[in-house]
Amino acid sequence: MGDHLRTMLGLWPLKPVSEPHFHYWPGFERLPKGILLSGYWQSVRYFAPLADQLADIIKLQPILKTCDQSLVSRLSSGNTVSVHIRRGDFLKNPEAMAVHGIVEADYYDRARQQLERTVKPDLYCVFSDAPDVAKDMLSHWDRTLFIEGNKQQQDLALMSCCKHNIIANSSFSWWGAMLNRNCDKQVFAPRNWFTPEALKRRSLADLFPERWHTI
Incomplete structure (x- = not known):
């Protein structure tokens, strides 16, 4: 300390x-x-008694009012998916990298394939702390919108507006998906939340809600 x-x-x-x-x-x-x-x-068991009230307790509306309203409307009204790619601090901090590792492109491709078979999204909204990396990683995707230029709290609020979520191994997008109020949301999360070595000291037993999909 x-x-x-x-x-x-x-x-x-x-x-x-x-x-x-x-x-x-x-x-x-x-x-x-x-x-x-x-x-x-970051266990769903902490929030289970308040699951239906989370979005009322953690109020994102004041933050959304500071965002581009045309963007808020587009993300909220379409069959949209938030896609979060986290790189920056994981790559710059060796200690963070040793614990969290990096989620590779294959995870995102597999999550997209499953969504295409089930809910057929019309737009993938990509959030990243390394936008150039994200654009290169998803260059083969169509129907993408790369969200840039916002503050972190704005990105979190915008993620929650999307109908579905593909999250990174990050508490940031985990909360974006948790605060998504769509009752029929499909959420995909990386099964390897930590590196194999870090997983020896951490349990993921209650990290994900039952309805979420892990890849």
Whole structure:
């Protein structure tokens, strides 16, 4: 823990509680109010009692009002799919790369093939922190729209507007899909969420909702 973080935590009025591991922790249910949760807390079991209320609790509408309204309308009204490709920080940070690894093009192609057989999307909306890489990776796709120039919170809100989601091994697009209010959404996620070595120390037992598809 760096000195700057120690200082921040010392001044922070809430007591920080770190998750003991990646999967669901039953002790969460006994935590008191007035604390700061530190970690991923990325298990669907934490949110199960509030699954139908998530989009009302985490309000994205104020963020969507700051976006291009013609884009919001296009993503919301069509049979659209958000596609998230994450590269930047994973490639630049060796420690992050050792834990997360990289999701390759084959995963995206296979997810698209399944969507083409089932819901037949009319537009794939691509979000990435490395747009040039994304354009090269998906150069053989048609019906694509590369979303660029937004703030991170705007991209997250726009992902949730799409009817379906192809996510990366990233909590960012995981939340974009979680906040998607389409009752018939098809969500595809990479089965290899972490590298093989990192998976020895982490469980994915309750990372994905039952209706999501893993590839």
